[in-house]
Amino acid sequence: MKPTTRPNNPNFSSGPCAKRPGWTLEALSDACLGRSHRSKLGKGKLQEVIDLSREVLGIPADHRIGIVPASDTGAVEMALWSLLGARGVDVLVWESFSKEWATDVTKQLKLPDARVLEAPYGALPDLGTVDWSRDVVFTWNGTTSGVRIPNGDWIPADRQGLAICDATSAVFAMDLPWDKLDVVTWSWQKVLGGEAAHGMLVLGPRAVERLESFDAGRPLPKIFRLTKGGKLIEGIFKGETINTPSMLCVEDQIDALNWAKSVGGLPELIRRSEANLKRIADWQQGAPWVGFLAEDPAVRSCTSICLKIVDPAIAGLDAAGQADAAKKLAGLLEKEGVAYDIAGYRDAPPGLRVWGGATVEEADVAALLPWLDWAFATVKADLVKA
Incomplete structure (x- = not known):
């Protein structure tokens, strides 16, 4: 028989995801609207997102956190285009988005020394075959396959390559080993139910060192540029976004992060x-x-x-x-x-x-x-x- 009890909230989409319980438009009433995102108030709001993200996730103090364009896709591709090429790269594939990163590496960047380690939907590649003398690109959670990496034991602390992790449907729901991840990306519209179009990029010290010591020699569009004159553009990680963000979305993310704090x-x-x-x-x-x-x-x-x-x-x-x-x-x-x-x-x-x-x-x-x-x-x- 047809059930009689219905979910109070029928939104079970995998992105954009359900808003936090109790959310209303009133949550955005303090948004910095009609003002420059580079004003003191605007930059303060952007910095608040960075600071709250660090606090809730426990991101180490020596990791930079930036708000970047084009959602998680933009954050991942910014990392791939800026960092890869100094050494060989392994790309782990077991669902559609990780397959896109493999396409970027092999068909767009056309890196000569690239391995694609692939598993079918529903399974993980053999993590024991990963070569950590190389850079490694992987998703933590397969958004379209329902498969996640269970822990960080497979990532060595003394790795030579960089660990570049797309964590968009994992962060805020799974325990990530930040000390073993050199690059982490996500978008606002996943676990905290934020609004789309903005990406987050976290760079550990080893990733910063790579950026400041390696020049791939490839042209980069403005939204991918993380360095100037061989030095990291620190402003990106202090609320000085590369392009104009939606301050409504920024306010919504502040609300979501404060809700996360309030529940524990x-x-x-x-x-x-x-x-x-x-x-x-x-x-x-x-x-x-x-x-x-x-x-x-x-x-x-x-x-x-x-x-x-x-x-x-x-x-x-x-x-x-x-x-x-x-x-x-x-x-x-x-x-x-x-x-x-x-x-x-x-x-x-x-x-x-x-x-x-x-x-x-x-x-x-x-x-x-x-x-x-x-x-x-x-x-x-x-x-x-x-």
Whole structure:
């Protein structure tokens, strides 16, 4: 039967993600509007985002934090174009965005000494094969595959190359080993439910040393330039953004970071995300029609929770049939107003993707699960009739 209890918030999108609980437009009432972002007030707001990010995440004092253009994509590509080429590079690929970074390295930058270590959706590459005499580019959490790196044990403290980490769907939900990461990027619209278009770039001391000692000789557009005259442009990491940011988005990020502090900081953000994953994992044990895309529990993401339909009636269809069934299931839930934007990513195997980041209430996840069972039963019944 159709469930009667609905999630209070049906927003389970993997980006932009649900706003923090209790958010309203009033949260933006103190935004620095109609003023220059380079004014004392504007720069102060930007610096507040930097300072709060450092405080909530526990980023070391010797790591620079900057606000950069073009979301996480801009932050990652700024790092790749500015830093790579001093030594060989390994790129780890197991979902669509990491595949884009591999394309940047091999087909755009055309670096001569590049290895791509790839695994299918649902799995990680063999981390033991990574060569840390080389630079290493990787995502911490596969946003489109639901697979995460479980810890930082595989990264040596005495590495020679740089660890360049796209952490956009991991940061604020997973414990990152900052001392082992030389470059970290993310965007505001993920775990804290901020607004899009702004990226964050964290540079450790080894990355700064590389920037100031290595010149790849390639032309860089303005939005990628991190140095001038062989020295780091320090202003980028003090609120002097390369281009004009949205001060509405800045205010929203300040609100999100203050909310994170108010609920208990990073430990509570991690707990909330893990509780959402556990709620779905416990339900899946009694739902034989569905499985996790990541079969190994140790690497399952607690943010981008990716599910596959394993019931033979649908799993036995060809790829197009499976994709159509998953699309109908997600569409039925959206029509009922209980879950928006939970279809699997277009390049991923057919299935569902439920965001479990810290702004999603566990009670809403619990309310969603009976609806998943109902929607599957409805789609399967229609398939059988056809």
